[in-house]
Amino acid sequence: MRSVAVFLASATLAHADEPPDSSRLSHLVHQDCGSCHGLTLKGGLGPDIRPEALSHYDAEILADVVLDGIPGTAMPPWRPSMSEAEARWIAEYLLTGYAP
Amino acid sequence: MKTFLSLLLLTLGTATNAEEIRATGDLGLVVERARGSLLVIDQSDRAAIGRIDGLGDLSHASLVYSPDERFAYVFGRDGGLSKVDIVEGKVSARVLQAGNSIGGAISDDGSLVAVSNYEPGGVRVFNADTLEMLADIPTASKTIGLVDAPGRRFVFTTWDDGETWIADFSKSGAPEITTIPEMGANPYDALITGDGRTYITGLFGEDGLTALDLWNEAPQPIRILQGYGRGKEDLPVYKMPHLEGWAKAGDEFVLPAVGHHEVLWIDAATLAETGRTDTYGQPVFAMARPDGRHVWVNFAHPLNDTIQVIDTMTKEVIHEFKPGPAVLHMEFTPRGHEVWISVRDAGKVMIYDTQSFEKLREIEADSPSGIFFTARAHRTGL
Numbered sequence: 001m002r003s004v005a006v007f008l009a010s011a012t013l014a015h016a017d018e019p020p021d022s023s024r025l026s027h028l029v030h031q032d033c034g035s036c037h038g039l040t041l042k043g044g045l046g047p048d049i050r051p052e053a054l055s056h057y058d059a060e061i062l063a064d065v066v067l068d069g070i071p072g073t074a075m076p077p078w079r080p081s082m083s084e085a086e087a088r089w090i091a092e093y094l095l096t097g098y099a100p
Numbered sequence: 101m102k103t104f105l106s107l108l109l110l111t112l113g114t115a116t117n118a119e120e121i122r123a124t125g126d127l128g129l130v131v132e133r134a135r136g137s138l139l140v141i142d143q144s145d146r147a148a149i150g151r152i153d154g155l156g157d158l159s160h161a162s163l164v165y166s167p168d169e170r171f172a173y174v175f176g177r178d179g180g181l182s183k184v185d186i187v188e189g190k191v192s193a194r195v196l197q198a199g200n201s202i203g204g205a206i207s208d209d210g211s212l213v214a215v216s217n218y219e220p221g222g223v224r225v226f227n228a229d230t231l232e233m234l235a236d237i238p239t240a241s242k243t244i245g246l247v248d249a250p251g252r253r254f255v256f257t258t259w260d261d262g263e264t265w266i267a268d269f270s271k272s273g274a275p276e277i278t279t280i281p282e283m284g285a286n287p288y289d290a291l292i293t294g295d296g297r298t299y300i301t302g303l304f305g306e307d308g309l310t311a312l313d314l315w316n317e318a319p320q321p322i323r324i325l326q327g328y329g330r331g332k333e334d335l336p337v338y339k340m341p342h343l344e345g346w347a348k349a350g351d352e353f354v355l356p357a358v359g360h361h362e363v364l365w366i367d368a369a370t371l372a373e374t375g376r377t378d379t380y381g382q383p384v385f386a387m388a389r390p391d392g393r394h395v396w397v398n399f400a401h402p403l404n405d406t407i408q409v410i411d412t413m414t415k416e417v418i419h420e421f422k423p424g425p426a427v428l429h430m431e432f433t434p435r436g437h438e439v440w441i442s443v444r445d446a447g448k449v450m451i452y453d454t455q456s457f458e459k460l461r462e463i464e465a466d467s468p469s470g471i472f473f474t475a476r477a478h479r480t481g482l
Contacts, residue, residue: 031426031444032401035339038177039133039159043200044218045242045259045288045340069336074286074304076336081402 020089022099029090036074041094045074051097062091124169124186128431128473130442130449131174132466133158138174139449139465140186141440143433143473146451146461150189156180156196162203162470165477166228167210172472173228175204181215183231186474193231197224205248208480212269214254216246223256223267225275235275237267245290245301245343247481249314257287257301264290264301264312266319283310283321288358291343292481293368300324302343304358311371324371325355325364334359339400341384345481346432349388349412354395356383363397365415375415380406385429388412389454390436398427407441409457419457423450431471442468 030039036046047053054062066087069077078087092100130139132151136158140150155161157178164173171192174182179198182191200219206212206228214225222238223246241260249255252269262283268276285305292299292314299312299319307329312319341356352365352374363386365375381403388395395410404426409419425445432439438460441450449463449471476482 027445032338034159035401038157038200040157044160044177044202074288074337074340076338078336080336 020083020086022089025086025089026093026099029093049094051095054094057091057095059088059091059095062094063087066090122187124474126474127169127186128440128471129163129172129184129186130465130468130472131158131161131163131470133161133444133469134467136176137466138163138172138184139463139468140189141449141463141471143438146463148449148463148465152184152189152191154191155182155184155194158469160202160469163472164204164206164213164482165472165474166206167477169474169477171228173204173206173213175201175215177201179217179219181213181226181231183228195226195231195233197226197233202242202244203246205246205254205481207248207252207254207269208250209252212252212254214246214248214256214267216243216256218242221258221260223254223265225254225267225269235267235269237265237275237277239263239265244288247290247292247299247345249292249299250296250480255290255292255299255312255314257283257290259286259288262287262303262305264299264321266314278318280312280319280321284308284323288340289343291345291347293348293353294345294480296480300343300347300353300355302341302355302358304337304340307358309355322371324366325373328357328364328373328376329360332360335361335382337382337400338402339382339384339404341382341386341400344385344387345479346385346387346390349392349395352412354386354388354410354412356386356397358382363395363410377410377415377417379417380408380420387430387432389439390432390434394418394454396430396439398430401426404428421457424448428469429471431473434473434475440471442471444468 038044041049067079069075126143128141136155137153142149156176159177172184179201183193185192198217201217204215213228221242225235241258246256254267257264264280266278284303287301288304290301308326309324311322347353355364362376381399383397386397397408405422408417411418424443429442451461
């Protein structure tokens with residue numbers, strides 16, 4: 001367990017003050033969010049998270065959903081492995097369908 | 101096979117041309133998820149020998165084989181069911197059967213193909229020759245863990261309400277359905293043992309698994325490893341583990357924990373816990389080598405660059421290595437001398453010797469995920 005904690009801490013630190021890396025993050029969204037939400041994000045075990053489906057969210061709240069997950073469900077918190085700026089980038093990307 | 105041979109002889113009009121006849125016993129298919137294609141691989145040559153395109157969205161795709169190992173039935177995420185002819189290297193039939201599907205199975209006699217769907221939830225059953233739909237079994241929930249069972253049956257489980265359904269197609273006409281409630285909270289996947297007797301479903305919503313003894317007239321849920329995470333903090337699960345029919349290692353089953361970085365061992369006869377092994381990350385696949393002597397484990401994001409090998413006798417990790425970014429799947433050759441590993445973000449399938457752990461070869465592939473050798477055709481539950 002210790003090695004994980006160290007790994008996660010260093011991953012977060014490394015990104016703390018750098019601008020989010022668009023290609024890495026869009027890859028993460030489609031591949032890793034995609035393992036539950038589908039590669040095209042149209043849904044799987046988790047629901048559809050394409051722009052139309054999320055239109056009722058504002059970006060701030062959506063970023064919090066990504067960071068904290070939805071407790072009591074299979075939606076995990078991503079805070080251990082991403083910065084707030086990265087979550088904000090993902091929220092914009094999900095809402096518009098384009099890299100901000 | 102006979103008709104195929106004579107057809108070849110006719111068209112060639114000459115003596116048998118050895119190069120035109122392709123035996124399929126040592127072939128396999130690799131899902132190239134982003135591109136929507138299958139790479140045809142040859143185990144003996146350790147090489148890719150072709151590619152079949154036009155299969156739609158293959159993220160999370162899986163496939164099963166016809167008993168003659170000539171055809172693969174491919175279950176795509178977009179609800180597509182494709183019948184692929186490996187010998188001819190082409191898609192020979194394809195239907196869009198639902199909005200969002202998650203896997204499938206083929207009946208023991210090879211005549212029925214079943215597909216498990218998220219949207220709309222349920223299972224649909226098709227004629228394996230024509231892909232004509234024969235039965236529609238709607239459920240009020242997403243379905244998971246669909247497997248074939250002896251006696252022309254399919255078994256699957258519902259994610260939302262935790263019921264296992266047995267659909268018996270042994271008589272002609274509509275299937276006979278048995279439902280078994282109270283399997284537990286949010287079953288995420290299931291497996292059936294190679295003898296077709298025990299069905300085990302893993303739970304996401306609680307610490308534990310539930311088994312059914314399918315030799316019973318009226319199978320009842322048997323709770324196993326209840327509360328295995330007790331007293332330990334639940335860790336986030338970034339990818340659901342997979343349960344597959346490779347769980348038997350010697351006299352035990354080895355199963356991934358959920359929300360804990362460990363694999364769990366239970367006695368195959370009594371289903372009582374026999375041990376645990378701490379692992380590097382959240383296990384995704386814990387796969388016994390066909391002889392059961394070692395268990396290979398890969399992990400969920402962000403620790404998905406690593407594989408650990410566990411010795412079944414001591415339950416200790418005896419080897420750990422990093423094939424590359426995003427190790428998604430491992431497939432053993434039928435007798436277990438090699439393992440083929442898909443390393444998605446390296447764009448490669450890597451082949452390792454399972455005795456020396458030495459890397460033997462790399463094959464280029466476009467975002468490879470599942471690897472399936474045709475020998476699966478002859479195993480229940482694969």
